[in-house]
Amino acid sequence: MRLEKTFFVLAMTACLMQAPSSADELDDQILFGIRRSDGSLSRFDFTAERLSSVGTIRIDGGDAVTDIDGSAYIPGHRNIIGLWTDPSDSLSKLVYINTETAAASIVGQDLGPGRFTGATSANGPVHGQLTSFQGDEHAVIEHSTGYLLNAGTIMFSFRADDVDRLQGLFSKDSSGYDHGGHVHIYLQDGHVKVRLQSHNHSHYISSSSPIAARTWYHAAFTFGSGGMKLYLNGSLVAQADYNGGLGTSSGGSGNTEPIALGASTVTSGNGSVTPLKDFFTGQIGDVRIEDRAMPAQDIAAAGMSTTGWMVYGVQTVETTEETPVAFAIEDDSVVPAEPFAVKITVLGAALHSGSYHMPVTLKTKINESVHTPFGPFHLAVSGNVNDENNPRHHVFSDTYPAGTRVDIIGRSHRKKKSWYSGSNDLHFRRFITVDGSSTNVSGVIVLRNGSEVPDIDGYANQANVEDFVRDYIDDDTDKIVLDENQVIFLFELGTTNMGSIYADFQDLVVLVTLARDPGDFDEDDDDDGDEGAASRLLKVNHATGGYEQLMTLDRVYDGLATTDGVVFHATMGRELWEINLSEQTETLVGTSSEDQILGLEFTASTLRGFENVANELIALDLSTAGNLITPLVTSLTDLGSIIFMPRDQDPSVKPKSYD
Structure with a gap:
């Protein structure tokens, strides 16, 4: 993928169109509040007051769970989710809390040391990195002969800031018909539409119902002998009988145009994306091209694996600096010059094959x-x-003598059969192995300070190297900033041809840190270079407790809220901040007249918080941090977090089958 503008990362300034707030917006809501001091769970019904x-x-019937400052709700569940630090081991845990009884249970693995000071949930992308677009920003994927498909599937996730404008999403097109196979997926008048051309005719399909702005969708377009079919979030929304494709089945030699993401190339010249038009504003992620027309059940499964409800949390981490150890790099091996201990951190991995x-x-x-250490x-x-x-970490318990070589070996695995589910080890075979200890290895890049x-x-709109090492990049020099006892390894595990577009060197990214003694390592690295308290934004799988670090933060926040998993709002005392995940920025919105805002949550487009001194529910202006309406008194006190639940999903009002 080539970014056509010069900027550090494709970015957008996301905003929520905020209508005047009123208490009427709360009429269909139930507010749950968790008191920090004694762990009591209370419920306020706005309709019944x-x-x-x-x-x-x-x-499990034990002592009261206190000091919960982060909680979230997943629609359709009886339980709310608390992020709590267990005093017995100082590790944070994901806790299910029953909204009818307050009984709780720990789910999945621990979330590392450090206290969660805010949490929220959103329906957003599960895997991969996003590309954000605004203005005339776009991305390009060069043509490959593998794209001359007579049958196939094009799929991606997207979130549009507005849906009424004409906007290009995926465009492998140019002016005229050329040799057939031009394809263009776009938004118009609130609908997702597709144009697929033969060598002399255009064929169109359009989603039957309009889509919503600022909402995540998984789109899939299949073509081939079964005709044209468009799916949104796993449901078939449009189809046509035309059975041509991008290759010779189009009636010509096929489509050799490059692909533009976030714009239209319907008027471009041959072999070029320019001139571009109909630029898209929003985010696109997980772009894939499959060499078969995928059946409906596989598309539904792919959609579920790319978008879904996730929990997000802000976690504070106390950090210390390790004692540095001098080392050399010899044939991609780490060779310390003095006795040492070693810690391995997987910063990330991104490797796709089709679906x-x-x-x-x-x-x-x-x-x-x-x-x-990781399986x-x-x-x-x-x-x-x-x-x-x-990131996942492992500290080796031993101390090793000077001159001992440390090597990282990475391996990718591929399905034996394309229709295997991939849930079993036996469904895969080894694909590519890269051993840093071997001489003349081309599949690894080593980064030092x-x-x-x-x-x-990143190939096919995957995250690029910068996305994985962003916390280790100096904003002024655009160079890597590491301690003298650290080194990063970048692995290419998708191809052995280092000159191809597939060689993006982010299939596996590993940080190696050395110290004098294993006890010198802190559990988590403070990537921003500041000593003392650090904070990080995590994405947590509410079903398994698995988590992913999204961003290292420069401040410790008191609350967290989002509507899309991309743009977050957080408080710090009286201050309201915006955290933009795409831009990796923290921006002060304004200062509230209230004293201490701990809980944050959205109801519709209104950001609400709990002011912990006067014990009032407030509505915050997203542009100034001022009050939108007179604060509401609910008789709730000392809340660490708040959760809004639609009244028709509250188990005590309308019993359902949950969890």
């Missing part, structure tokens, strides 16, 4: 001793690190 006590939050994420495994070799190297599923649980950031685009 009634406050009631649910009970004290207890895990699935290829498993990636790694092992560490210290001298001739082989270690697999079996030879088992694709059991040892996979290409998931949403990065002061290294230039590789200017390599």
